[in-house]
Amino acid sequence: MREMDLASELLIALQAVHEAAVVCRQVQADLVTAATLEKKDRSPVTVADFASQAVVCALLAERSAVPVIVAEESADQLRASAAAEQRERVLGLLRQARGAGVTLEQVYGWIDLGGAPGAERAPRYWTLDPIDGTKGFLRAGQYAIALALIERGQVVLGALGCPNLPAPDRSDGVILSAIRGRGAAQQALQSRRSVCLPVRVSHLDNPSRARFCESFESGHSDQQWSAEVASRLGITLAPVRVDSQAKYALLARGDASIYLRLPTRKHYQEKIWDHAAGMLVVQEAGGTVTDVDGKPLDFSTGRRLARNRGVVATGGTIHQAVLAAVGAALADSYAQS
Numbered sequence: 001m002r003e004m005d006l007a008s009e010l011l012i013a014l015q016a017v018h019e020a021a022v023v024c025r026q027v028q029a030d031l032v033t034a035a036t037l038e039k040k041d042r043s044p045v046t047v048a049d050f051a052s053q054a055v056v057c058a059l060l061a062e063r064s065a066v067p068v069i070v071a072e073e074s075a076d077q078l079r080a081s082a083a084a085e086q087r088e089r090v091l092g093l094l095r096q097a098r099g100a101g102v103t104l105e106q107v108y109g110w111i112d113l114g115g116a117p118g119a120e121r122a123p124r125y126w127t128l129d130p131i132d133g134t135k136g137f138l139r140a141g142q143y144a145i146a147l148a149l150i151e152r153g154q155v156v157l158g159a160l161g162c163p164n165l166p167a168p169d170r171s172d173g174v175i176l177s178a179i180r181g182r183g184a185a186q187q188a189l190q191s192r193r194s195v196c197l198p199v200r201v202s203h204l205d206n207p208s209r210a211r212f213c214e215s216f217e218s219g220h221s222d223q224q225w226s227a228e229v230a231s232r233l234g235i236t237l238a239p240v241r242v243d244s245q246a247k248y249a250l251l252a253r254g255d256a257s258i259y260l261r262l263p264t265r266k267h268y269q270e271k272i273w274d275h276a277a278g279m280l281v282v283q284e285a286g287g288t289v290t291d292v293d294g295k296p297l298d299f300s301t302g303r304r305l306a307r308n309r310g311v312v313a314t315g316g317t318i319h320q321a322v323l324a325a326v327g328a329a330l331a332d333s334y335a336q337s
Contacts, residue, residue: 004065004066004124004149004151004156005065006149006156006157006179006180006182007179008065009064009065009066009149009157010157010159010177010179012059012060012063012064013147013149013157013158013159013177014159014175014177014187015059016055016056016059016060016147016159017056017145017147017159017160017161017175018161018175018189019055019056019059019097020051020052020053020055020056020130020145020161021145021161021163021173021175021189022097023048023051023052023055023093023097024048024051024052024131024137024143024145024163025163025173026093026096027044027045027047027048027051027089027093028044028048028137028140031043031044031047031089032044032137032138032140042134042138043085043086044137044138045131045134045137045138046077046086047086047089047090047093048130048131048137049072049073049130049131049134050073050075050078050086050090050107050111050130051089051090051093051094051097052130052131052145053071053072053073053110053111053114053128053130054090054094054107054110054111055094055097055098055110056071056128056130056145056147057069057071057110057111057113057114057128058098058106058110060113060126061110061113064126066124066125066126066149068116068119068122068124068125068126069113069114069116069119069125069126069127069128070114070119070120070125070126070127070128070272070273070303071113071114071115071126071127071128071129071130071273072114072128072129072130072271072273073111073114073115073130074111074112074114074115075107075108075111075112075115078090078107078108078111079108087104090107091104091107094106094107094110114128120272120302120303121302123151123152124149124150124151124152125149125150126147126148126149126150127147127148127150127272127273127276128146128147128148128273129144129145129146129245129271129273129274130145131143131144131145132144132145132146132243132244132245132273132274133242133243133244133245133246134243135216135243136164136216136242136243136244136246137243140164141164141216141242141243142162142164142165142216142242142243142244142246143162143163143164143243143244143246144160144161144162144244144245144246144249144278145160145161145163146158146159146160146161146245146273146274146276146277146278147159147160147277148273148276148277148280150272150276150299152300153298153299153300153301154180154299154300155180155276155277155279155280155299156179156180156280157177157178157179157180157280158177158178158276158277158278158279158280158281159175159176159177159277160175160176160177160245160248160249160277160278160281161173161174161175161189162174162175162176162189162244162245162246162249163189164246165246165249165250167186167187167188167189167190167194168186168187168188168195168197169188169194171188171189171190172189172190173188173189173190174186174187174188174189174249175187175189176199176248176249176252176253176281177196177281178280178281178283178284178285179284180280180283180284181284182284183198183284183285184198184199184252184280184281184282184284184285185197185198185199186199186249186252186253199252199253199254199281199285200252200253200254200285200286201251201252201253201254201257201282201285201286201287201314201315201316202254202255202256202257202315203286203315203316203317204257204315204317204318205317205318206318207233207234207235207258207318207321207322207325208233208234208235208236209235209237209257210233210235210237210256210257210258210314210315210318210322211235211237211239211240211255211256211257211258212226212230212235212237212239212240212256212257212258212259212260213239213240213241213242213247213250213251213255213256213257213258213259214226214239214240214241214247214259214260214261215241215242215243215247215261216241216242216243225260225262225326225329225330226239226260226262228329228332229260229322229325229326229329232325232328232329233321233322233325240255240256245274245275245277245278247259247278247313248275248277248278248279248281248282248313249278249281251282251285251287251313251314251315252278252281252282252285252287253285254315257314257315257318258312258313258314258315258318258322259311259312259313259314260310260311260312260313260322260326261310261311261312262292262310262326262330263292263309263310269304269305269306269308270304270305270308270310270311271303271304271305272299272302272303272304272305273303275289275297275305275311276299278313279297279311279313282313286315286316287313287314287315287316288313288314288315288316288319289311289312289313290311290312290319290323291305291308291309291310291311291312292309292310292311292312292323292326292327292330293308293309293327294312294323295307295308297311312326
C-alpha cells in the first residue's frame with residue numbers, strides 16, 4: 001500500500017467540512033424555528049444530515065485519493081414517498097452548493113457513497129458523521145461535522161467542524177484538525193484561508209482542579225456515574241454539558257480537562273464516526289483517549305468499537321487518576337445492580 005500525501009488529504013477534508021458547515025448553517029437559519037422546536041420536529045436536522053453527507057461525499061469522490069467512505073446515512077429514507085418535502089429541500093441545498101444542474105439521482109449517489117457494504121474492511125477509508133449532535137443542532141447549541149481517515153485500523157487524519165463554537169478570533173465557528181504525529185490546530189470556520197493556530201490540552205497536576213465535559217443528553221452517558229467520578233476526584237467545578245464531538249474540541253484546546261462517555265447499558269458499542277476525528281485531535285493536542293478499561297480505542301473492528309467499553313479522554317497528566325475513579329464508580333454501580 002503506497003504512502004499517502006496526508007497534507008493534501010487534510011486540505012480536502014478541511015474544504016469538505018467547511019462546505020458542509022455552510023449548508024448546515026443555512027438549514028438552521030431557514031428551517032429551525034420556535035414552531036419546529038415546540039412540535040419536536042426533527043425534519044430540519046434530517047435535511048441537514050443528508051445535505052451535509054452529500055456535500056462531503058461528493059467532494060471526496062472528486063478530489064481524494066481514498067474513494068471509500070463509511071458514513072452514518074443512506075439515501076433510502078430520502079427515497080421514500082413520505083419524504084417528498086425533505087427531498088426537495090436537500091436537492092435545493094445541493095444545487096446551491098454544487099451547481100444548478102445537480103439532479104436528485106446524483107444526490108442519492110453521493111449520499112450512498114457512505115453506505116457501501118463492507119467499506120470498513122478496506123485498508124483505507126474515510127468515516128463521516130455529517131451532523132453529530134442532532135438535538136444540539138435543533139436547539140441552536142453545539143453540533144459537529146466529523147470527518148476522519150482510517151488506515152489499517154488507525155486514525156491518521158481528522159477534521160472536526162463545530163459551527164457554533166467560538167473561533168480564536170471570537171467569530172462563530174471553528175474547525176479543529178490533526179494529522180497523526182504532526183500536532184493539532186484550529187482555524188476560524190468563516191474562511192478556509194484563516195490562520196491555523198496550534199491547540200494544546202490543559203495539563204493539570206491535581207485532578208480536583210479539572211472541569212468535566214460531558215454529554216448534554218443523559219442517554220448518551222450515565223451522568224450519575226460521572227458525578228460519582230467527580231466526587232471521588234474531589235472535583236467541585238460544575239461540568240460543561242454540550243452535545244456532539246464539540247466536547248473533544250473543548251478538551252483539545254484546554255477549555256475542559258475530562259470527557260467521559262460511560263456505557264449506559266451492558267454490551268453497548270460506540271460507533272466509529274462518533275469518536276475518530278475527535279480522538280485524534282485530542283491525542284495530537286497532547287491528551288490521552290482510552291476506553292474505561294484503559295485500552296486504546298480500536299478502529300479495526302468495523303463500524304463499531306467492538307473491543308472497547310465507553311470512552312475516557314483527558315489532558316493526559318491526570319488520566320490514570322481518572323481511570324481509577326471511573327473503575328471504582330463502575331464497580332460500585334455494578335455491585336448495587
